Amino acid sequence: MLALILRRLFYAAPIALGVSIVCFxxxxxxxxxxxxxxxxxxxxxxxxEMIKHEYGFDKPIPVQYALWLWxxxxxxxxxxxxxxxxxxxxxxxxxxxxxxxxxxxxxxxFVIGYSLGAIAGCFPGRWLxxxxxxxxxxxxxxxxxxxxxxxxxxxxxELSWLPATGxxxxxxxxxxxxxxxxxxxxxxxVFTLSMVPVGIIARSTRAAVAEIRGQDFVVTLRAKGLxxxxxxxxxxxxxxxxVLAVMGLQFGYLMGGSILIETVFTWPGSGFLLAKAIINxxxxxxxxxxxxxxxxxxxxxxxxxxxxxxxDPRIRRA
Amino acid sequence: xxxxxxxxxxxxxxxxxxxxTIVRGYWQSVAYRLRHDPVTLFFGxxxxxxxxxxxxxxxxxxxxxxxxxxxxxxxxxxxxxHLIGTDELGRDLxxxxxxxxxxxxxxxxxxxxxxxxxxxxLGILAGFGGRRINxxxxxxxxxxxxxxxxxxxxxxxxxMGGGITNGMIALSMVFTPALCxxxxxxxxxxxxxxxxxxxxxxxxxxxxxxxHHVLGNVLGPIFIYASSLVSVSIxxxxxxxxxxxxxxxxxxxxxxxxxxxxxxxxVNPWICAMPGAxxxxxxxxxxxxxxxxxxxMDVRM
Numbered sequence: 001m002l003a004l005i006l007r008r009l010f011y012a013a014p015i016a017l018g019v020s021i022v023c024f025x026x027x028x029x030x031x032x033x034x035x036x037x038x039x040x041x042x043x044x045x046x047x048x049e050m051i052k053h054e055y056g057f058d059k060p061i062p063v064q065y066a067l068w069l070w071x072x073x074x075x076x077x078x079x080x081x082x083x084x085x086x087x088x089x090x091x092x093x094x095x096x097x098x099x100x101x102x103x104x105x106x107x108x109x110f111v112i113g114y115s116l117g118a119i120a121g122c123f124p125g126r127w128l129x130x131x132x133x134x135x136x137x138x139x140x141x142x143x144x145x146x147x148x149x150x151x152x153x154x155x156x157x158e159l160s161w162l163p164a165t166g167x168x169x170x171x172x173x174x175x176x177x178x179x180x181x182x183x184x185x186x187x188x189x190v191f192t193l194s195m196v197p198v199g200i201i202a203r204s205t206r207a208a209v210a211e212i213r214g215q216d217f218v219v220t221l222r223a224k225g226l227x228x229x230x231x232x233x234x235x236x237x238x239x240x241x242x243v244l245a246v247m248g249l250q251f252g253y254l255m256g257g258s259i260l261i262e263t264v265f266t267w268p269g270s271g272f273l274l275a276k277a278i279i280n281x282x283x284x285x286x287x288x289x290x291x292x293x294x295x296x297x298x299x300x301x302x303x304x305x306x307x308x309x310x311x312d313p314r315i316r317r318a
Numbered sequence: 319x320x321x322x323x324x325x326x327x328x329x330x331x332x333x334x335x336x337x338x339t340i341v342r343g344y345w346q347s348v349a350y351r352l353r354h355d356p357v358t359l360f361f362g363x364x365x366x367x368x369x370x371x372x373x374x375x376x377x378x379x380x381x382x383x384x385x386x387x388x389x390x391x392x393x394x395x396x397x398x399x400h401l402i403g404t405d406e407l408g409r410d411l412x413x414x415x416x417x418x419x420x421x422x423x424x425x426x427x428x429x430x431x432x433x434x435x436x437x438x439x440l441g442i443l444a445g446f447g448g449r450r451i452n453x454x455x456x457x458x459x460x461x462x463x464x465x466x467x468x469x470x471x472x473x474x475x476x477x478m479g480g481g482i483t484n485g486m487i488a489l490s491m492v493f494t495p496a497l498c499x500x501x502x503x504x505x506x507x508x509x510x511x512x513x514x515x516x517x518x519x520x521x522x523x524x525x526x527x528x529x530h531h532v533l534g535n536v537l538g539p540i541f542i543y544a545s546s547l548v549s550v551s552i553x554x555x556x557x558x559x560x561x562x563x564x565x566x567x568x569x570x571x572x573x574x575x576x577x578x579x580x581x582x583x584x585v586n587p588w589i590c591a592m593p594g595a596x597x598x599x600x601x602x603x604x605x606x607x608x609x610x611x612x613x614x615m616d617v618r619m
Contacts, residue, residue: 018461026477137609141602143553145560146594149580153587256466260557264580274469275561278476290473294465301464 098269117205139199248304358610425555429489437497445505
């Protein structure tokens with residue numbers, strides 16, 4: 001197992017390096033001079049040279065990248081142009097809030113998606129299957145930020161049951177998951193965020209269950225005289241590793257892909273930070289947030305991979 | 319997979335009169351299965367309708383999409399001939415949704431088309447070009463795989479400053495890695511088959527082999543995967559313009575309309591949800607048609 005972990009880390013390292021190169025290059029995709037945003041309007045040519053030197057922009061690009069990577073490894077992504085705080089502070093703080101959303105959304109999506117998929121997979125082609133499949137297609141086709149807006153219209157504007165946006169009157173720092181008042185702010189973002197994973201997990205569970213039901217060992221179980229419920233229990237257990245892998249990937253996707261939902265609910269997470277950074281053309285925040293979020297994604301994939309081989313030894317051998 | 323003969327038994331003919339089976343070519347049997355799939359046909363027809371409405375928008379739309387009116391702002395459904403009301407500047411919402419389909423459909427199809435061409439070219443090159451080229455291409459693709467798709471799209475188009483062209487580039491870059499991987503796998507599978515060897519032995523050059531033998535077998539899986547990306551592309555593109563990274567106002571675009579109308583949900587809530595419904599319907603149609611095509615072409619991914 002240790003050898004496996006080391007081998008997977010060995011494969012993940014160059015990818016992480018590649019990711020950092022892409023994030024670094026974002027500065028050069030930006031139109032105009034990357035320093036424009038930090039310079040005052042009446043800057044003299046001498047000062048431009050000085051600031052360029054200060055930021056290291058007068059060095060060749062590979063050297064700049066090495067310097068940037070070296071600082072990034074130490075957690076130094078520079079100062080945010082918008083908030084003037086260190087980028088790492090802003091990004092880590094907001095990452096926590098996003099983690100809060102996803103750690104509720106993913107388990108909920110798993111429970112709903114797995115149950116729906118299991119039901120559909122046990123009755124392929126029947127009306128229950130059709131309803132679930134239709135629901136799953138809707139889940140993966142719905143623009144989730146629009147669903148968020150519809151939820152706000154229904155439950156905040158029309159019914160006034162739930163708060164429309166934000167993380168509570170006391171702000172994000174005082175948010176507590178043990179306070180019922182604060183939890184009300186979680187309901188709509190979590191539900192909206194879990195919609196797409198519900199569809200995806202239901203689809204893959206259905207496929208896995210339907211496939212496993214056709215395998216030889218199921219015939220053996222039936223031949224042994226097991227009741228249908230006991231057979232289904234065996235099938236579901238066998239489908240679990242595949243579906244857990246899908247769930248793990250969804251966790252990574254939600255961490256990096258919650259930008260639209262967080263914009264709709266003005267949830268102060270990493271996606272919202274990113275959206276603000278784009279509007280303010282705050283390149284250091286953009287770079288830092290994207291690098292950290294994609295590293296979270298790489299790390300999640302790695303963990304999912306390892307967990308899967310821990311659960312299912314057949315994968316390890318392959 | 320591609321050039322097998324499919325045998326199907328017609329159920330609607332008198333068994334006493336006809337022989338038991340009709341043998342069709344592959345594409346004929348695909349067309350046969352599609353013709354007998356009412357769900358796919360129906361949603362395909364809806365897509366056709368949306369496309370036609372977008373192309374012939376000036377003929378179909380009841381009003382001018384840019385004509386503002388101060389007194390007609392945010393009016394409800396059916397107000398004075400405005401079937402689904404008006405937007406925050408008093409423009410007819412239905413008209414703007416019909417016109418908005420132009421950009422949304424374009425942004426659904428164009429990046430997928432670009433990514434299909436680039437991705438399958440890279441994939442075939444990687445699958446056919448020897449070990450070194452394969453490593454370079456596929457490891458580069460792995461890096462782009464390491465980003466969640468929404469994040470990559472937002473990062474690229476955000477850094478480049480938004481707009482349709484940049485959004486198109488961003489989405490193409492999001493879709494290329496997956497398409498490249500699929501065509502590389504398919505190429506590698508075909509490459510080891512005997513008929514390639516036979517073609518080589520009878521003197522066919524690399525280009526001829528690629529054109530006549532590889533392409534035909536790679537295009538099937540690529541086409542099916544690409545068709546499933548159209549709905550993703552529509553969702554991502556409208557998401558980008560929702561964040562302000564798409565077209566600039568007053569251009570009608572579903573994502574942008576949703577984002578500006580969102581400010582008015584306390585004035586006339588359900589009007590504000592309409593552009594999103596258009597995105598939803600279009601995306602669900604493309605998804606279901608893609609599922610239908612996949613089933614008809616009988617390719618397992």
